Amino acid sequence: MAINCGIVGLPNVGKSTIFSALTSAPAEAANYPFCTINPNVGIVDVPDGRLSYLSEAFSPKKTIPAAVEFVDIAGLVKGASKGEGLGNQFLSHIREVGVIAQVVRCFENPDIIHVNNRIDPAGDIETINIELALADLETVEKKAEKAVRSARVQGKDAQKEAGIILGAVGKIKPLLLDGKAARLAELTDEEKASVYDCHLITMKPQMYVCNVDETAVNNTNEYVEIVKKIAEQEGAGVVVICGKFEAELADLETQEEKLAFLEEIGLKESGLTALARAAYHLLGLRTFFTAGEDECRAWTIHAGDTAPKAAGVIHSDFERGFIRAEVYSFDDFVKYGTEQKIREAGRLRQEGKDYVVADGDIIFFKFNV
Template sequence: MALNCGIVGLPNVGKSTIFSALTSAPAEAANYPFCTINPNVGIVDVPDFRLKKLAEIFNPKRVVPATVEFVDIAGLVKGASKGEGLGNQFLSHIREVGVIAHVVRCFDNPDIIHVANRVDPWDDIETINTELALADLETLQKRRERAERALKVQGKDQQKQAELTLLAIQKVQAVLEQGKPARSAPLSEEERVALYDAHLITMKPQIYVCNVDEQGMRGDNPYVAQVRSIAAAEGTEVIKICGKFEAELADLESEEEKRAFLAELGLEESGLSLLIHAAYRLLGLRTFFTAGEDECRAWTIHAGDTAPKAAGVIHSDFEKGFIKAEVYSFEDLITYGSEAKIKEAGKYRIEGKEYVVQDGDIMFFRFNV
């Protein structure tokens, strides 16, 4: 299970620059709108100090981190929901991602054109969010028509499902018409499932990414403060990223150099790491590990997944024939130093089908197919 993150925003706010810095993959970047037509895609490793520590302890033949797919989606403009600026094509790309990183320009530079000829995070965010909401309202109308047809021609079970869908549509439409995202609608879990196939854009979790200059990395400016106030009202997170710093960091080869570079800026983590970890939190994702002499690997699951579901992430046969899981925590490995010592301390556990996997668990699965 790979995290899938779409980078969106107005033209010329620095999406492609940030994408290139985060992924070390070249993306077309230019000082004019719509230089990105087709989405750029980059795969990056999830930073996780625990996997590095496992590799030091087990000295495996290979180390396989979890990954994140970043999709750099072309800039949206006012009217995108009606097709302005190739808007319909761009909106279709957003529907395919799991979480949205909304890049907002938070720096002044007369040499870099702003599509509205002014730097105004509040207005920029409202423009993007309005277009996404309008696109969702159009999608809801089509979904409503399908549900109403089902009420007339389907059997009782399908009619009951259509009634549930129409109730969910009514709730979501009410918040969208107020300019709020679909994710803020008071939906039951059943209603949320009923609307899943609509793939509403504003139902997706959203993180605000403040694109700042070098000075902005050393403290908040008024633009960043605006974004933080908007994010707080929405109950989401804000990440500050300076594309120039991220590009310079990516060029450094050793971990020692990278840590020293971050320390000079008074930072503990890179923008990439902050963004990935924020996305994990918003999506409720967790990491477990498999470790041994052949391989140390990080696996991504959802919070609340049981041991058989975690086994299924490795291979579907593991889930079908699950017998038990041998489990210990990363913290216990650090405390005791080896599997043998963990067993001596009684911290090595055998868990069954009902066990809920915890973040940082190190697991070995027994199965039979």
């Protein structure tokens, strides 16, 4: 399952620093624009206290968390949609991700160059959003032109399809012209399907990542408040991160050292933990677990997936030969303590092919191939 999040923003806002801390894999980071040209890719575990609880209870040989792929995409600049700053190449990288995390500089530091020589979160966000919108505008205009040509030379079915496409474009285009996202358009299911193959960048879920300095990590600052206001208007999420702290945290070797560091600066969890979890949920993903003495594992599915679909995430044979699923909830495991007591309480269920897996289900699949 492609589970990836693209980290975007202007040059020198801290994208590569945050990426390196996220993945504990060094990305090239430097005090000049476009130091990242080819996207860096890293896999990040999604922290989940439920999996930790199960692991303590079962003491398995292996514990395997869910994961999200993060892609560090080079800094965009004004004119990127027209090819400025290698913009076309960078925009193509963004089209390939499932969700966008836009890093916004919310700190002052005269030693770190800002591409526009000023700290202006609203202006930075506007620059990025306009470039993404302009890139999508060109895409939907081409889609509309193709639909019109097709309707002229083909039959009624093509004309009907063209009408749906033009209806979708008619709702999306005014937003893009205004520098706003296509995802804000109120489209019918048919209209959404008609433009799906456009892979519009601004149709992707987006969140803002405020990169702050040490003074704002426990509180906020005027720049963060500006970003939160913009995000609220768009219905987007916000995660606040101090890239400097996260880099220092990533350098620590043991979990005990990391926890002590967080406690020292007054944080319950790292900003990157919050970012990984936010990306996971923005992608519409959910988690079910398998648990036993050999392995406790978090498996990733999409919200709304049925039991056979979830079984197929483990192995295609599980889906093909699905018989039933034995299911109990994580909350019931906490309440009763053991699978046997859950069974005695009548809380272990036998579910069939139509069962929609809930987040936090613990499942044993029965299958026959």
